[in-house]
Amino acid sequence: MIPCPHLPATLRARQRGVAAVEFALILPMLLMLLFCMIDAARALQAKIIMVNIGREGANLVARGNMPLETDSQDIIYALMASAPPLDVNKRGMVYITRVMGVVKSGVASSVVLDQYRWDDKARGLGYNFSQYAPASKVYTCNAWSTAACTGISSTSRPGTTIMNGQLDDGEVVYVVETFYNFDMLLTGQFNVPTFGPDLYSMTIF
Numbered sequence: 001m002i003p004c005p006h007l008p009a010t011l012r013a014r015q016r017g018v019a020a021v022e023f024a025l026i027l028p029m030l031l032m033l034l035f036c037m038i039d040a041a042r043a044l045q046a047k048i049i050m051v052n053i054g055r056e057g058a059n060l061v062a063r064g065n066m067p068l069e070t071d072s073q074d075i076i077y078a079l080m081a082s083a084p085p086l087d088v089n090k091r092g093m094v095y096i097t098r099v100m101g102v103v104k105s106g107v108a109s110s111v112v113l114d115q116y117r118w119d120d121k122a123r124g125l126g127y128n129f130s131q132y133a134p135a136s137k138v139y140t141c142n143a144w145s146t147a148a149c150t151g152i153s154s155t156s157r158p159g160t161t162i163m164n165g166q167l168d169d170g171e172v173v174y175v176v177e178t179f180y181n182f183d184m185l186l187t188g189q190f191n192v193p194t195f196g197p198d199l200y201s202m203t204i205f
Contacts, residue, residue, distance in 0.1 A: 039184050043199070046086055050178040051201045053079045053094070057176040058205030061096055072096060072116035073147055077123065089125055091181040094118045095136045098174055099160055101167025108165045111157040112139045113172070119147040134179045134198055138162050163204065176203045 057079045061068060066075055076096070080088045098113040117133065118126030126147075127133050139160055141149035152158065162175055180199040 035185055042185075043182055046180055046182055047199050047201070049083055049086055050092075050180050050199055051203075053083060054176045054178040054201040054203040056082075057094065057096065057178075058174055058203040061174045061176065062205040068096060068098065068114065068116055069148075073118070073120045073122070073126075076116075076118045077120060077125065080118070080125070086180060088180065090130050091132060091183065092118070092130075093127070093132055093134060093179040095138070095177040095179075096174065097136065097138045097160075097162075097177070098172060099138070099162055099167070100173075101163070101169055101171040103169035108167065108169070110160050110162055110164045110167055112152060112160050113157060114152060115139055115141055115149040116147050117141075117144070117149075119144070121146060132179075132181060134181075134200075136177055137200070137202065138175050138177065174205050176205070177201070 057075065060066065060075050060078070068075075076094045079094065080092060083092065086092065095115060095117050097115045099110050100113050102109055102111050115136065115138075117136075119128050120126045121128045139149075139158060141151050143149065143151035163173055167173065178201045182199050
């Protein structure tokens with residue numbers, strides 16, 4: 001409401017009082033909208049960073065210059081070092097899974113050869129520090145030895161739906177999964193439940 005100078009002083013004061021009440025009622029909604037916009041921008045930034053990390057990781061392991069059996073943690077460490085401003089040491093996880101195509105009796109399928117996760121005990125990083133280990137969507141390992149899955153039998157490797165039926169016999173692909181436990185501003189301050197699961201990205205190379 002726009003105050004008119006020709007109105008009596010009491011009426012103008014009443015109009016100012018009404019405007020103040022209206023502003024007080026609208027302010028919480030404006031603040032909530034502002035926090036939602038900030039959270040959405042932060043989540044988008046975190047998603048882009050994790051997607052880029054997954055793509056670079058798949059590119060690195062596919063080159064074969066660094067064997068996963070000995071250098072998986074060095075590869076993951078190099079990836080996570082490029083993740084700021086995200087707090088990946090507390091909230092991030094990377095899985096690298098090697099998948100091979102197998103053709104038996106004319107039927108093509110995909111099997112998991114090995115899997116590694118971020119668990120760098122030498123540097124005190126990854127799972128060793130955060131205990132954050134969301135389940136891989138490629139293969140769920142039941143037995144971990146530091147950073148490598150030891151529950152995969154060389155004679156009976158588990159099947160996977162990744163690239164199932166699309167790989168030639170003996171063809172190998174690398175799947176890099178990145179997770180980030182995004183911390184929403186609204187969760188802590190306004191007790192609003194987190195929207196959706198952890199941020200997730202998968203790259204196959």
